[in-house]
Amino acid sequence: MTIRTAAPWRVLIAGTAAAAVWGASPAFANTPQAVPAGALVSTEWLAANLQRPDVRVIEVSVNPGLYERAHIPGAANFSWHNDLNDKVRRDIVSKEAFEQLLSKGGVSDNTTVVLYGDTNNWFAAWGAWVFDVYGVKNVKLLDGGRKKWEAENRALNNRAPDYAATTYRVGQVNTDLRARLGDALAAVEGKGATQLVDIRSADEYQGKVFAPAGVPELSIRAGHIPGAVNVPWGKAVNEDGTFKSRADLQKLYADAGIDGSKPIITYCRIGERSSHTWFALSKILGYQVKNYDGSWTEYGNSVGVPINNPAGTIWAAK
Amino acid sequence: MTDSSVGLGGAGSAAGQRAAGAISAYWQPVAAAVLLLALWPLQQALLQRDGGRTLVFALAIGLALGVVLQRSRFCFYCHARDWLQRDDPRGILAIILALAVGLVGMTVVQSSWVPNPQAGQLPPDMHIGPVSWVLVLAGLAFGAGMLVSGSCISAHWYRLAEGSAASPFALLGTALGFALGFQTWNPLYSLAVADAPVVWLPQHLGYGGALLLQLGVLAAWAAWVWQRHVQQRRRSLPLPTAPIDPARAAPRSLHVLWRSLWQGRWNYALGGLLVGLIATAAIVRMRPLGVTALIGSQVRGALQGQGWVPERLNGLDGFAGCATLPAATWATPNALVLLGLLAGAFIAAFASRQFRPRMPTGRDAGRGLLGGVLLGWGAMTGIGCTVGTLLSGGMAGALSGWVFGAAMLLVLWLGFRWQTWWASRA
Numbered sequence: 019m020t021i022r023t024a025a026p027w028r029v030l031i032a033g034t035a036a037a038a039v040w041g042a043s044p045a046f047a048n049t050p051q052a053v054p055a056g057a058l059v060s061t062e063w064l065a066a067n068l069q070r071p072d073v074r075v076i077e078v079s080v081n082p083g084l085y086e087r088a089h090i091p092g093a094a095n096f097s098w099h100n101d102l103n104d105k106v107r108r109d110i111v112s113k114e115a116f117e118q119l120l121s122k123g124g125v126s127d128n129t130t131v132v133l134y135g136d137t138n139n140w141f142a143a144w145g146a147w148v149f150d151v152y153g154v155k156n157v158k159l160l161d162g163g164r165k166k167w168e169a170e171n172r173a174l175n176n177r178a179p180d181y182a183a184t185t186y187r188v189g190q191v192n193t194d195l196r197a198r199l200g201d202a203l204a205a206v207e208g209k210g211a212t213q214l215v216d217i218r219s220a221d222e223y224q225g226k227v228f229a230p231a232g233v234p235e236l237s238i239r240a241g242h243i244p245g246a247v248n249v250p251w252g253k254a255v256n257e258d259g260t261f262k263s264r265a266d267l268q269k270l271y272a273d274a275g276i277d278g279s280k281p282i283i284t285y286c287r288i289g290e291r292s293s294h295t296w297f298a299l300s301k302i303l304g305y306q307v308k309n310y311d312g313s314w315t316e317y318g319n320s321v322g323v324p325i326n327n328p329a330g331t332i333w334a335a336k
Numbered sequence: 337m338t339d340s341s342v343g344l345g346g347a348g349s350a351a352g353q354r355a356a357g358a359i360s361a362y363w364q365p366v367a368a369a370v371l372l373l374a375l376w377p378l379q380q381a382l383l384q385r386d387g388g389r390t391l392v393f394a395l396a397i398g399l400a401l402g403v404v405l406q407r408s409r410f411c412f413y414c415h416a417r418d419w420l421q422r423d424d425p426r427g428i429l430a431i432i433l434a435l436a437v438g439l440v441g442m443t444v445v446q447s448s449w450v451p452n453p454q455a456g457q458l459p460p461d462m463h464i465g466p467v468s469w470v471l472v473l474a475g476l477a478f479g480a481g482m483l484v485s486g487s488c489i490s491a492h493w494y495r496l497a498e499g500s501a502a503s504p505f506a507l508l509g510t511a512l513g514f515a516l517g518f519q520t521w522n523p524l525y526s527l528a529v530a531d532a533p534v535v536w537l538p539q540h541l542g543y544g545g546a547l548l549l550q551l552g553v554l555a556a557w558a559a560w561v562w563q564r565h566v567q568q569r570r571r572s573l574p575l576p577t578a579p580i581d582p583a584r585a586a587p588r589s590l591h592v593l594w595r596s597l598w599q600g601r602w603n604y605a606l607g608g609l610l611v612g613l614i615a616t617a618a619i620v621r622m623r624p625l626g627v628t629a630l631i632g633s634q635v636r637g638a639l640q641g642q643g644w645v646p647e648r649l650n651g652l653d654g655f656a657g658c659a660t661l662p663a664a665t666w667a668t669p670n671a672l673v674l675l676g677l678l679a680g681a682f683i684a685a686f687a688s689r690q691f692r693p694r695m696p697t698g699r700d701a702g703r704g705l706l707g708g709v710l711l712g713w714g715a716m717t718g719i720g721c722t723v724g725t726l727l728s729g730g731m732a733g734a735l736s737g738w739v740f741g742a743a744m745l746l747v748l749w750l751g752f753r754w755q756t757w758w759a760s761r762a
Contacts, residue, residue, distance in 0.1 A: 083623070178449065
């Protein structure tokens with residue numbers, strides 16, 4: 019009888035309210051868990067710890083408008099184009115601009131920074147590398163990135179957070195995380211003292227194509243740096259975009275002769291996909307790795323440097 | 337009571353004497369709703385794709401826009417003509433209302449995206465374009481295209497769904513105009529566009545200042561439109577002194593109200609309000625509304641393959657607006673907005689018994705093609721049309737939107753003056 023008299027809209031509202039409380043409860047019910055020790059955090063951990071004031075989530079995506087339309091609640095936006103690159107030189111953001119950026123984002127020395135982004139976390143990993151160059155402690159990557167968060171139907175919103183600014187100061191700049199053209203050449207001439215890992219697709223490595231489909235061909239020559247081994251970045255991830263297990267990663271790179279016994283340089287086309295592999299090798303496996311952000315668009319355009327081009331293309335011709 | 341018996345009569349009672357027209361007038365909207373359900377498998381298929389939810393959203397936005405444009409006959413050309421030539425200000429006021437509603441809505445959204453507009457960053461992918469004499473030229477050409485072909489591109493889309501005879505030719509002409517535009521783009525870019533300022537009003541005036549200025553201009557324009565209308569009316573006939581008291585009019589039954597949705601046209605202001613709301617809703621989930629990107633990217637893709645369009649269109653893809661970069665897949669949000677618009681307009685036209693195809697005449701073809709070429713060249717060079725540049729741009733606070741709109745209106749005014757003069761001579 020009570021059911022008969024209850025107007026449908028009342029049932030609907032009651033149901034919605036119950037669902038809302040139920041759905042929201044994990045965030046409130048779960049006591050904040052300790053920050054995981056490794057370089058990665060899971061989507062599950064992040065969802066339960068979004069409210070923590072000492073956790074700052076930062077999106078680093080390459081597609082404009084993505085963050086603005088929907089992001090992980092409370093996440094700040096560091097634009098790869100405008101914030102993490104120097105606006106004039108081809109260079110990473112300057113130390114001063116980086117300090118301003120982190121201050122504005124309310125990051126202090128006690129903050130745990132969780133980075134995530136689109137396109138398989140490539141640019142977020144690039145961000146993690148820049149954060150590491152500037153010595154920021156407690157930087158994690160959200161395992162699986164934006165894609166996994168969305169696939170799991172987790173909450174997003176479009177509100178711009180407003181954090182109380184801090185005064186962030188960079189201490190030591192770790193320039194040894196960054197390879198320059200000279201380092202790449204030294205690796206070529208050093209005959210194996212430093213190992214080069216080309217993480218591009220096999221076709222790019224072989225010189226069959228100059229760039230992946232849909233990406234501008236910015237190199238005059240195709241091929242790879244002599245002596246580099248080819249381990250495409252995608253081999254380091256599972257179907258859902260999360261990194262493979264430590265043991266699997268160890269085996270993957272060991273099979274290509276990369277076991278961490280020698281210093282490593284990773285490179286790709288512009289240094290963003292290689293940051294992903296830099297992250298796996300350096301942050302998950304603990305190897306000594308430099309990322310070469312000049313990558314093939316610098317090396318493949320340089321005059322007088324040796325290249326290896328199995329496909330035999332000369333300029334764009336055969 | 338009599339009203340409902342008409343409706344039930346349609347269900348097979350003895351009231352078959354009543355005109356079959358009454359039956360179909362009642363059932364045609366229902367049939368249209370069934371048509372709408374036919375889109376269900378499409379949205380299921382879209383959900384399987386990458387970014388599927390946005391694609392479904394785009395389809396829904398397009399459907400809503402199609403229904404609103406068709407039902408309120410929201411057409412820049414007709415509204416301008418009614419105002420400038422026939423002294424009926426309702427349409428132009430609806431456009432002003434749409435701009436005002438969208439302006440407020442987009443300011444709310446953008447102020448969350450770019451908290452400090454004066455810091456130098458533009459809101460991502462909003463249609464804020466370069467302002468130069470090239471944009472003025474684009475607006476002039478577009479206005480001329482409207483005069484010749486009888487509507488702008490968005491109205492040609494919904495008229496296509498009504499069975500218009502000229503619209504297919506106008507859209508074909510638009511494609512040709514785009515091809516022409518791609519040919520002239522590189523020299524124009526070097527001459528003026530490359531150095532042209534990209535002006536986003538909130539960047540210079542703050543959100544509040546920009547909103548005040550733009551709403552102020554719109555309000556002044558609306559007041560002037562109304563005042564001019566009152567003065568012209570006064571000359572011809574006295575104004576009614578006592579307004580009709582709505583409380584004294586008999587209330588209409590729900591049934592009559594429902595049928596009125598599918599007769600004649602909706603209130604102008606309702607059309608303006610809904611267009612403003614739809615444009616705002618769009619940017620929350622996808623790129624701003626635009627109805628030329630699909631034509632542009634298809635023409636560019638096809639012609640670049642043939643070598644008929646320069647392989648490199650300088651700077652074009654760096655500007656925000658109706659993007660013409662050939663896409664890897666047909667299923668882009670922009671394409672689905674257009675598909676939804678066509679479907680929505682067709683369903684609305686069908687429900688209202690306004691789907692009236694007729695055989696085109698040579699004059700339809702000629703006017704459509706010539707006008708279309710002007711529309712296409714203007715939309716390509718102006719990086720958008722009345723929807724992409726004027727509505728989506730102006731609402732976002734882009735100076736480019738207002739400049740394009742002003743140039744377009746200037747040509748329309750001149751054109752109507754010329755038409756009147758020509759008619760008086762004959």
